Amino acid sequence: xxxxxxxxxxxxxLSTQLYFNGVKNGLTTSWLVVFKGxxxxxxxWAIITPLILHMVNRFPISVDNLFKPVLIYVLFGIxxxxxxxxxxxxxxxITHGYIDLRNTSxxxxxxxxxxxxxxxxxxxxxxxxxxxxVRAYSIRKKxxxxxxxxxxxxxxxxxxxxxxxxxxLKLQLNPHFLFNTLHTISSLTLVxxxxxxxxxxxxxxxxxxxxxxxxxxxxxxxxxELEFFDLYLDIESVRFQDRLVIEKExxxxxxxxxxxxxxxxxxxxxxxxxxxxxxxxASLISLSISLSDDLISIRLYNDGPSxxxxxxxxxxxxxIKNRLDRLYGEDYRFEIENDTSNKGVMTILDIPTSSxxxxx
Numbered sequence: 001x002x003x004x005x006x007x008x009x010x011x012x013x014l015s016t017q018l019y020f021n022g023v024k025n026g027l028t029t030s031w032l033v034v035f036k037g038x039x040x041x042x043x044x045w046a047i048i049t050p051l052i053l054h055m056v057n058r059f060p061i062s063v064d065n066l067f068k069p070v071l072i073y074v075l076f077g078i079x080x081x082x083x084x085x086x087x088x089x090x091x092x093x094i095t096h097g098y099i100d101l102r103n104t105s106x107x108x109x110x111x112x113x114x115x116x117x118x119x120x121x122x123x124x125x126x127x128x129x130x131x132x133x134v135r136a137y138s139i140r141k142k143x144x145x146x147x148x149x150x151x152x153x154x155x156x157x158x159x160x161x162x163x164x165x166x167x168x169l170k171l172q173l174n175p176h177f178l179f180n181t182l183h184t185i186s187s188l189t190l191v192x193x194x195x196x197x198x199x200x201x202x203x204x205x206x207x208x209x210x211x212x213x214x215x216x217x218x219x220x221x222x223x224x225e226l227e228f229f230d231l232y233l234d235i236e237s238v239r240f241q242d243r244l245v246i247e248k249e250x251x252x253x254x255x256x257x258x259x260x261x262x263x264x265x266x267x268x269x270x271x272x273x274x275x276x277x278x279x280x281x282a283s284l285i286s287l288s289i290s291l292s293d294d295l296i297s298i299r300l301y302n303d304g305p306s307x308x309x310x311x312x313x314x315x316x317x318x319x320i321k322n323r324l325d326r327l328y329g330e331d332y333r334f335e336i337e338n339d340t341s342n343k344g345v346m347t348i349l350d351i352p353t354s355s356x357x358x359x360x
Contacts (some may be wrong), residue, residue: 006227007046011038037095041088042326048084049127052076056131077124085117108297122136157218157326184238200238207231219258219355222289222296229264233285237270240283246278247286254289254296257353260323267300267347270317275304275345286346295350303344307336 015257022029055076060067089112180202188197207228237244268285276282282304290297317336324332333350 003046003049004043007042007049008039010045011035011042014038014042040091044084044087045127046125048080049131051080052124052127053131057177058127060135061132073128077121078126081117081120082122085113085120088120089113089116099135143231153326157323181235181239198240200235203231203234204237207235218323219260220261221255222250222257222259223255225259225261225264226255226263229268229287232265232268236276240276241282243280245284247284249286249288249290251290253291257291257296258355259296259351260320263320263349264298264300266317266320267349270346271300271302271304271345274307275302277304279304282344291353292350296353298347298349298351300347300349301339301344305345306338306343307345324351328352 012035015031016037018038019029019031019034022034055072059069059072061073065130089109181200185197185200185204188194188200233244233246237246264287268287271285276285282302284301286299286301286304288297288299288301321334324334328351331352333348335348337348338344339346
């Protein structure tokens with residue numbers, strides 16, 4: 001529709017020009033008659049325009065690829081102009097009766113052909129230039145939009161990573177957490193277990209330092225993420241004394257793969273807070289990480305109370321989901337559900353081995 005509107009405007013403009021030229025030369029033909037005679041010619045260009053557009057899209061011109069597209073444009077133009085020029089002349093001869101085609105020689109026809117094809121060549125070049133310019137402008141705007149969207153997503157991810165860091169720091173500076181840990185250190189010191197007390201103090205210091213020294217990368221190696229996981233459980237193990245049992249089964253090929261920074265800590269925090277701490281009979285934290293095709297499969301189990309409200313997630317877990325949405329779109333699985341084979345709760349997380357958004 002837009003093409004026909006554009007070429008109708010061209011037909012109106014040229015018909016008006018031809019009409020006033022005719023009036024100036026003493027012709028009495030009405031403007032409408034002139035317009036009706038011009039419409040088929042210009043509408044033929046409206047039909048041809050999509051072909052030229054397809055050719056430009058199929059063989060785009062660029063600084064690195066100049067010769068082949070230009071050669072195609074020239075060859076296509078020669079064939080196109082030969083056809084459209086002859087059809088236009090036939091139409092004009094029939095409607096205006098300039099010459100009788102049945103009794104016209106090539107010598108008589110040639111001046112009309114070369115005069116008309118020069119005009120059609122200008123139209124073709126003009127149209128080609130417009131299409132190439134519009135396409136280049138559209139590509140540039142699309143690239144700018146894609147860049148802006150990518151920057152927006154990265155800004156969102158960075159903001160969510162900062163929130164995760166603050167949430168982890170809040171946990172570490174939580175008075176109850178520090179009180180329980182310091183109380184444990186004090187108790188060990190009072191009973192003469194100075195070495196154990198020193199070990200817990202060292203772990204607490206390492207844990208707080210790790211919290212404050214977070215890298216600002218969205219993705220880190222799984223081995224580095226496991227260091228934080230182990231530090232957290234080392235301290236909690238002292239708090240729960242002999243009750244806490246930790247099992248890990250990590251496939252070696254997964255250790256070098258990239259996972260979201262601060263991924264495991266909120267998950268194990270949730271398991272301890274809502275599982276182990278809620279039941280005196282609960283004791284087991286089990287982490288299993290394996291590699292299946294292009295997915296990292298993470299399973300975190302605790303044998304605490306059942307998970308009753310599947311729709312409710314804390315700030316830390318909701319932050320994880322938001323970040324996974326940004327990093328992997330729909331190509332991941334994150335669920336927390338009651339374990340079907342045993343009591344307790346299973347956290348299920350499957351993520352691709354690489355992020356389509358980031359490549360860190």
